Amino acid sequence: MQENNELVVIAKESGLQENKVENLLSKFAGAFKEAKKIVEEVKGIVVTSEDQIEEMSLARESRLKLKDVRVHVEKTRKLLKEDSVREGKAIDGIANVIKALIIPVEQHLEEQEKFAEKLAQAKDRNTEVERTVELSKYTKDAEIYQLHPSVMSTETFESLLKTNKIAFEAEKLATEKLEEERIAREKAEAEKQEEIRRENIKLKKEAEEREKKELEATKKREAEEAKRLEAQKKIDDKIAADRAEAEKKHQEALRVEREAKELAEKKLRDEKLAIERVEVAKKAKEEAEKLAQEEADKKAILAPDKIKLLEFAKQLQSVVAPAIKSKEADIILERAMAEVIKAVNILQNGAKKL
Numbered sequence: 001m002q003e004n005n006e007l008v009v010i011a012k013e014s015g016l017q018e019n020k021v022e023n024l025l026s027k028f029a030g031a032f033k034e035a036k037k038i039v040e041e042v043k044g045i046v047v048t049s050e051d052q053i054e055e056m057s058l059a060r061e062s063r064l065k066l067k068d069v070r071v072h073v074e075k076t077r078k079l080l081k082e083d084s085v086r087e088g089k090a091i092d093g094i095a096n097v098i099k100a101l102i103i104p105v106e107q108h109l110e111e112q113e114k115f116a117e118k119l120a121q122a123k124d125r126n127t128e129v130e131r132t133v134e135l136s137k138y139t140k141d142a143e144i145y146q147l148h149p150s151v152m153s154t155e156t157f158e159s160l161l162k163t164n165k166i167a168f169e170a171e172k173l174a175t176e177k178l179e180e181e182r183i184a185r186e187k188a189e190a191e192k193q194e195e196i197r198r199e200n201i202k203l204k205k206e207a208e209e210r211e212k213k214e215l216e217a218t219k220k221r222e223a224e225e226a227k228r229l230e231a232q233k234k235i236d237d238k239i240a241a242d243r244a245e246a247e248k249k250h251q252e253a254l255r256v257e258r259e260a261k262e263l264a265e266k267k268l269r270d271e272k273l274a275i276e277r278v279e280v281a282k283k284a285k286e287e288a289e290k291l292a293q294e295e296a297d298k299k300a301i302l303a304p305d306k307i308k309l310l311e312f313a314k315q316l317q318s319v320v321a322p323a324i325k326s327k328e329a330d331i332i333l334e335r336a337m338a339e340v341i342k343a344v345n346i347l348q349n350g351a352k353k354l
Contacts, residue, residue, distance in 0.1 A: 027076050035069045038062055124149045131157055138168035189325060196321060203341070207317040214310065214348065232292050239285035246278040306354040313347035316340050 008025065042062045047055050131147040138161070145160065146152060152160075253271045321337055324330045 024080070027080060028073065031069050031073045031076070035066060038065050038069070131161075135161055135164060138164040185325075189323075192330070193323060196323075200320065203317070207314075207344075210348065211314065214352075217352070232288070235288050236285070236292070239281060239288055242281040243278070243285060246274060246281050250274045250278065306351045309347045309351040309354075313344045313351070316344050316347075 042059065045055055045059050045062070047059065125148075128148045131152075132142050135142040135145065135147070147157065250271070253274050319340060321333055324333050
């Protein structure tokens with residue numbers, strides 16, 4: 001029996017009666033002993049080469065022996081289990097007949113015994129449902145409270161209901177007030193934006209009118225400049241004609257000198273006079289050319305700056321003010337836009353003087 005200690009422990013731990021334990025051990029002890037013997041014998045069998053014919057043969061022989069023991073154990077297990085199943089079925093059948101007689105009467109008597117208790121429980125459940133429905137009117141978290149009468153008293157529930165109702169109504173009033181304030185803000189913002197839009201239209205129209213007048217003034221100045229250039233051209237032409245005339249007279253004087261040496265003194269006086277007239281004409285032409293060049297240089301220098309100043313003024317006029325919500329920001333924006341308008345006027349008036 002010492003060799004079957006493992007089987008003995010398993011059998012006794014099952015809780016079976018002693019005679020049944022002994023019966024089981026007698027059925028399996030021989031097979032267990034045989035299996036342990038074979039297992040001990042084959043522990044040293046390790047095949048690492050195909051030349052180990054003897055070891056492979058012994059391995060086959062031992063495996064078949066173990067298989068026979070296993071098949072025997074399985075057959076024994078099935079036979080014993082079939083007997084146990086039949087015995088269990090008989091036991092269950094007899095017990096079920098007795099329970100079928102007792103259980104319905106037992107349940108009926110329990111219902112009679114606990115009638116008042118169940119009625120009270122049903123009433124408490126109804127009360128809990130009613131409390132949940134009532135409290136849910138004022139909060140979304142009614143389920144977190146234990147509203148059963150066995151847990152929460154009527155006074156406690158009434159206090160809880162009152163507190164949630166007050167909080168609910170306060171939140172409702174606050175929400176309505178916030179909504180009214182939001183609508184008022186949106187209305188005021190819309191009115192403000194409309195006022196800004198109209199003001200922008202007005203400013204744009206004024207700017208367009210100023211630009212139109214400035215364009216007309218520019219065309220007028222250009223026409224005057226064209227007339228001045230034409231007059232200057234006439235002066236230049238006259239100076240050129242005078243110079244040509246002087247040169248012609250100078251040549252005439254030389255011709256006279258060649259023809260009449262006797263009139264040398266007269267020729268010298270005439271030549272001196274002609275030279276003086278040429279110098280006067282030359283100086284007059286140089287002065288006119290200098291004035292014309294200075295005017296052209298000034299126009300070439302100032303004209304681009306003037307156009308740049310007018311273009312910058314036009315860009316400032318096209319600036320669109322952002323949408324402002326707060327009153328403080330609106331005041332700042334109005335001041336800034338006023339300064340922008342002043343800057344536009346300074347640029348336009350300054351450009352006119354260039």
